Amino acid sequence: MRTNIIKITDISKPGQLTEIDLQELAPLPPPYDDYRNLPGFKKLPKATMENLSDSPDGVLATGLSRPASKEEEERLINLFISGLKKLFTKENNWTFLQPLILSMEHCAKCQTCNEECPIYEESGHNEVYRPTYRAEILRRLYFKYVKPTNPLMRKFMQGDIEVNWELISKLFELSYRCTLCRRCAMSCPIGVDNGLITHELRKIFSSEMGLAPKELHEKGTVQQLIVGSSTGMNPEVVKDNMEFIDEDISERVGFKVETKWDVEGAEVLLIHNAGEILAWPDNPAAFAILLDAAGITWTMSSELVGYDGVNYGLFYDDVQLARIAMKHLEIAKKLKVKKIVMGECGHESKALGVIADRIFEGAVPRETAMTLIEDIVFNRGIKFDPSKNDFPVTLHDPCNITRAMGVIEPQRRVLRYIAPKFREMTPHGVNNYCCGGGSGFAIMSGHNFLDWRMHISGRRKFRQILEAFKDEPPGKEVPKYVCAPCSNCKGQIRDLIDFYGAKEKSGLYYGGLVELVVNAMVDIKDKFIDFDMM
Amino acid sequence: MPVFEYGDVKINVDEDGFMENPEEWNEKVALALASTEDVYELTDEHWHVINYLRDYYQKYGIAPMIRKLCKETGFSLKKIYELFPSGPAKGACKVAGLAKPTGCV
Ligand code: SF4
Numbered sequence: 001m002r003t004n005i006i007k008i009t010d011i012s013k014p015g016q017l018t019e020i021d022l023q024e025l026a027p028l029p030p031p032y033d034d035y036r037n038l039p040g041f042k043k044l045p046k047a048t049m050e051n052l053s054d055s056p057d058g059v060l061a062t063g064l065s066r067p068a069s070k071e072e073e074e075r076l077i078n079l080f081i082s083g084l085k086k087l088f089t090k091e092n093n094w095t096f097l098q099p100l101i102l103s104m105e106h107c108a109k110c111q112t113c114n115e116e117c118p119i120y121e122e123s124g125h126n127e128v129y130r131p132t133y134r135a136e137i138l139r140r141l142y143f144k145y146v147k148p149t150n151p152l153m154r155k156f157m158q159g160d161i162e163v164n165w166e167l168i169s170k171l172f173e174l175s176y177r178c179t180l181c182r183r184c185a186m187s188c189p190i191g192v193d194n195g196l197i198t199h200e201l202r203k204i205f206s207s208e209m210g211l212a213p214k215e216l217h218e219k220g221t222v223q224q225l226i227v228g229s230s231t232g233m234n235p236e237v238v239k240d241n242m243e244f245i246d247e248d249i250s251e252r253v254g255f256k257v258e259t260k261w262d263v264e265g266a267e268v269l270l271i272h273n274a275g276e277i278l279a280w281p282d283n284p285a286a287f288a289i290l291l292d293a294a295g296i297t298w299t300m301s302s303e304l305v306g307y308d309g310v311n312y313g314l315f316y317d318d319v320q321l322a323r324i325a326m327k328h329l330e331i332a333k334k335l336k337v338k339k340i341v342m343g344e345c346g347h348e349s350k351a352l353g354v355i356a357d358r359i360f361e362g363a364v365p366r367e368t369a370m371t372l373i374e375d376i377v378f379n380r381g382i383k384f385d386p387s388k389n390d391f392p393v394t395l396h397d398p399c400n401i402t403r404a405m406g407v408i409e410p411q412r413r414v415l416r417y418i419a420p421k422f423r424e425m426t427p428h429g430v431n432n433y434c435c436g437g438g439s440g441f442a443i444m445s446g447h448n449f450l451d452w453r454m455h456i457s458g459r460r461k462f463r464q465i466l467e468a469f470k471d472e473p474p475g476k477e478v479p480k481y482v483c484a485p486c487s488n489c490k491g492q493i494r495d496l497i498d499f500y501g502a503k504e505k506s507g508l509y510y511g512g513l514v515e516l517v518v519n520a521m522v523d524i525k526d527k528f529i530d531f532d533m534m
Numbered sequence: 535m536p537v538f539e540y541g542d543v544k545i546n547v548d549e550d551g552f553m554e555n556p557e558e559w560n561e562k563v564a565l566a567l568a569s570t571e572d573v574y575e576l577t578d579e580h581w582h583v584i585n586y587l588r589d590y591y592q593k594y595g596i597a598p599m600i601r602k603l604c605k606e607t608g609f610s611l612k613k614i615y616e617l618f619p620s621g622p623a624k625g626a627c628k629v630a631g632l633a634k635p636t637g638c639v
């Protein structure tokens with residue numbers, strides 16, 4: 001356990017607050033137990049550290065350039081304070097004002113929440129990752145600038161805090177050291193939500209100061225709105241790619257599989273996270289096979305944004321979120337479909353399935369893939385031979401689908417039926433642990449952020465996966481399937497498996513839910529899941 | 535912005551080592567970037583992959599699907615890893631001078 005004390009006010013002091021030391025992290029089970037045999041933690045070059053943000057922990061997720069002059073620093077400070085004030089107004093915060101104010105005003109400082117945070121725990125209780133550390137900074141700012149109390153009282157009651165470049169840059173970085181998994185919020189007896197507080201902090205930086213990781217903003221939402229997809233696929237490319245997938249799959253399964261485009265009046269408008277199409281083509285292919293087999297009329301949209309369910313706005317900016325969600329809903333309306341089905345993507349499901357309701361009224365009905373798959377498996381007369389899934393399977397619960405939306409049982413009912421060697425992780429369901437790639441981290445790898453998300457934010461999940469399979473032969477002989485019905489989580493789990501060499505050492509593989517379902521279909525003669533190709 | 539130097543090649547790269555200005559790419563740059571993969575000689579097989587990637591990139595502005603890359607070059611994924619140890623995206627695309635892949639891929 002760490003002994004150094006980091007004070008809230010240290011955030012305004014120059015320099016790092018802490019340094020990552022691999023020896024201090026909670027040890028992993030064998031054969032990953034000796035940190036010397038694992039990849040190291042990249043230390044950033046001195047020049048980088050001197051030119052960029054004051055990092056809280058020697059890690060950079062984004063890295064701001066240092067202000068060139070006093071005036072520039074002043075400008076940033078003023079923007080930060082005006083953004084802070086706006087965050088607490090109705091006109092500027094139409095999504096989360098009420099829970100934010102409640103979270104500001106009612107924390108009893110009991111610290112119950114801290115032990116629920118996988119990042120704080122796995123880091124060996126590093127103070128800067130404590131859920132209440134970030135929250136307390138915003139709280140002090142709130143009582144200083146938004147709801148000022150008498151300065152003397154404030155010093156006594158809430159503690160004072162100084163806004164300067166050091167605070168801004170460190171706090172910006174710190175707002176990207178929490179995956180917004182909201183596990184801490186579940187444990188708070190009062191309902192204070194430290195995950196939400198981090199989210200709202202990110203909003204100050206993005207909306208008012210124009211600061212956001214380029215993976216989420218410039219290459220993410222901005223590119224999606226202009227080109228059509230955060231992956232850079234324009235409509236022509238996406239159609240070309242789906243055509244390739246259709247041909248490839250038809251060849252493999254021995255019957256014709258065909259993606260439907262822009263079919264008016266279809267029952268289902270299927271919107272995948274477009275990353276699936278590029279990186280995990282078996283997932284959209286399996287959806288096509290399953291929907292056809294169930295006799296459901298379905299379509300994809302080839303309109304800009306309509307073929308990419310990604311909505312990174314959820315992670316950092318309400319305006320970007322609304323722009324993208326609006327496109328999705330408009331397209332569905334235009335196509336006159338009965339409902340939108342969100343593919344296997346957690347944040348898409350939450351953004352479009354839940355948060356959109358806070359912004360738009362009377363929108364087209366939406367459903368997660370989990371419930372649709374459950375319905376298809378049990379009610380549509382498709383024949384399954386579960387013994388085809390003859391390998392051990394565990395389920396990763398994407399936070400956005402389980403904790404945030406309460407969709408827990410459908411995917412489990414399916415797995416208990418079609419995967420005889422299914423076993424749960426501990427804990428799971430609403431108590432699950434984040435994969436460590438939540439809130440956009442899975443696509444952020446700049447500077448040494450990959451090391452951070454492999455060694456620290458993803459550590460608990462990696463440990464859980466290993467433990468789920470501990471009754472199986474440990475090595476590579478038995479392939480073990482981590483079912484992660486979310487593109488973002490899959491990216492993180494892939495990176496974890498690569499980073500720790502876990503395919504070779506432990507036989508770990510990963511994929512979605514729908515692939516397992518199709519693999520169990522009697523009509524699929526050959527294997528649909530082929531470990532040699534993974 | 536980090537600068538990558540190798541022999542007489544000097545280019546701007548991003549934090550992951552991908553080219554910032556893909557239009558500056560040439561064969562010498564490819565060889566220089568390959569050194570980050572511990573590859574010091576580019577064989578015909580390497581070029582086969584690089585040329586396919588570049589053609590596709592010039593036509594569509596993004597990297598091809600990995601499965602497409604395998605099918606069109608006739609190389610298995612394993613083979614691509616042998617040629618470019620960090621794999622198709624982080625290895626081959628980087629050497630071919632493509633921009634870093636974006637989105638949930
Ligand atoms: S957020 Fe809740 S659990 Fe955490 S310290 Fe405050 S009151 Fe306690």
Ligand code: SF4
Binds near residue numbers: 185
């Ligand atoms: S939301 Fe998750 S990662 Fe963030 S502080 Fe809470 S438990 Fe930790």
